[in-house]
Amino acid sequence: MNRFPPVSPFPRTPRLSGDDPEAKRREIRAYFHATFDRYERLFEVLTCDEAYFRKPISLRHPLIFYLGHTATFFINKLLLARLVQERLNPRFESMFAVGVDEMSWDDLSETNYDWPAVAEVRAYRDRVRAVVGQLIDTLPLTSHSQGSPKNDLTPSGGRSGLGADLGAQYSLPIGWEHPWWPIVMGIEHERIHLETSSVLIRQHDLKYVRPHPDWVPCRLSGPAPGNELVPIPAGAVRLGKEHDDAYYGWDNEYGRHEADIPAFLAARHLVSNGEFLEFVADGGYATDAWWDEEGRAWRDYARADHPTFWLRDGDRWKLRLMLEEVAMAWDWPVIPRVPCSTSLAMSGSGPRPHLPLRRLPGAPLYDDFTTPPSTSATT
Numbered sequence: 001m002n003r004f005p006p007v008s009p010f011p012r013t014p015r016l017s018g019d020d021p022e023a024k025r026r027e028i029r030a031y032f033h034a035t036f037d038r039y040e041r042l043f044e045v046l047t048c049d050e051a052y053f054r055k056p057i058s059l060r061h062p063l064i065f066y067l068g069h070t071a072t073f074f075i076n077k078l079l080l081a082r083l084v085q086e087r088l089n090p091r092f093e094s095m096f097a098v099g100v101d102e103m104s105w106d107d108l109s110e111t112n113y114d115w116p117a118v119a120e121v122r123a124y125r126d127r128v129r130a131v132v133g134q135l136i137d138t139l140p141l142t143s144h145s146q147g148s149p150k151n152d153l154t155p156s157g158g159r160s161g162l163g164a165d166l167g168a169q170y171s172l173p174i175g176w177e178h179p180w181w182p183i184v185m186g187i188e189h190e191r192i193h194l195e196t197s198s199v200l201i202r203q204h205d206l207k208y209v210r211p212h213p214d215w216v217p218c219r220l221s222g223p224a225p226g227n228e229l230v231p232i233p234a235g236a237v238r239l240g241k242e243h244d245d246a247y248y249g250w251d252n253e254y255g256r257h258e259a260d261i262p263a264f265l266a267a268r269h270l271v272s273n274g275e276f277l278e279f280v281a282d283g284g285y286a287t288d289a290w291w292d293e294e295g296r297a298w299r300d301y302a303r304a305d306h307p308t309f310w311l312r313d314g315d316r317w318k319l320r321l322m323l324e325e326v327a328m329a330w331d332w333p334v335i336p337r338v339p340c341s342t343s344l345a346m347s348g349s350g351p352r353p354h355l356p357l358r359r360l361p362g363a364p365l366y367d368d369f370t371t372p373p374s375t376s377a378t379t
């Protein structure tokens with residue numbers, strides 16, 4: 001008997017616009033609960049409490065942090081927006097607020113955290129779900145909506161927990177100044193961590209994970225397809241999201257960056273594990289010329305000589321998936337842990353010595369937004 005209830009289709013990110021506020025409310029309500037549910041189902045793959053407290057990799061917090069983190073993110077953002085007035089759990093909302101910068105491997109603090117029990121964090125998540133759910137149920141989507149918002153789930157008991165100045169005029173679509181923006185932000189943040197937490201779980205010892213019907217891997221694999229380099233002509237590239245875009249975006253997606261890009265070659269397909277094997281077998285990891293300074297520092301720290309999820313099995317390779325090890329899927333895209341400039345130079349069939357290392361056109365923007373810690377989009 002399947003002990004898991006059937007999984008409903010995972011809703012896509014809603015459009016920010018709409019003509020019917022109540023229909024938008026229903027859409028975002030379903031989007032929130034489906035996302036919150038799916039994230040909690042990810043942690044159901046863990047076999048025991050120890051799996052939450054043992055770090056999968058030294059550069060990141062243990063998984064208990066990530067279970068709490070996405071919930072505290074909601075409360076911390078809603079407090080900033082004054083949509084709730086009081087903290088649910090000041091200790092959790094500090095402890096689970098900030099993750100580890102993976103690029104700071106050389107100065108990682110070994111601080112011992114006094115993590116709470118798994119059951120405590122799950123209970124906290126239930127409270128956050130109730131607060132956010134009630135906000136979604138009651139907060140007007142337009143300033144001329146009927147009814148007054150209320151939130152009686154904060155520690156203030158029956159008093160209104162809402163502190164936002166909702167006197168300002170607002171309407172759909174939901175934009176940066178709209179009171180629903182931090183709600184959508186919290187849901188999108190949870191979706192980001194679906195990916196990051198699943199990658200950490202993929203690096204956990206196999207004894208800490210088990211198969212789960214919601215997380216069944218693709219079983220299709222075959223020989224790696226032929227690939228080729230396609231010439232891309234020189235041209236101007238414009239990056240950036242417009243402020244009236246139909247979908248939610250993080251702060252570093254907005255603005256505008258234009259660059260003139262000289263002609264270059266790009267692989268027609270994603271680089272497969274099979275293609276990348278040429279690079280590995282050719283000693284690509286040990287060849288400094290293929291690595292920029294940052295990449296070399298990571299490579300040396302990690303003592304990497306092959307992709308993270310490749311496993312040696314005698315003279316063969318296996319592939320670690322999130323919950324199991326399988327025979328190498330040579331036609332699947334490789335997931336190398338290398339800086340983008342290096343991967344760009346290697347795209348195609350193995351290394352291309354005649355290609356200059358070239359950063360992607362968005363690299364200056366990326367640097368701008370990753371050097372200082374972001375206050376509004378910390379992931």
Ligand SMILES: [Fe+2]
Binds near residue numbers: 069073099189193379
């Ligand atoms: Fe985060």
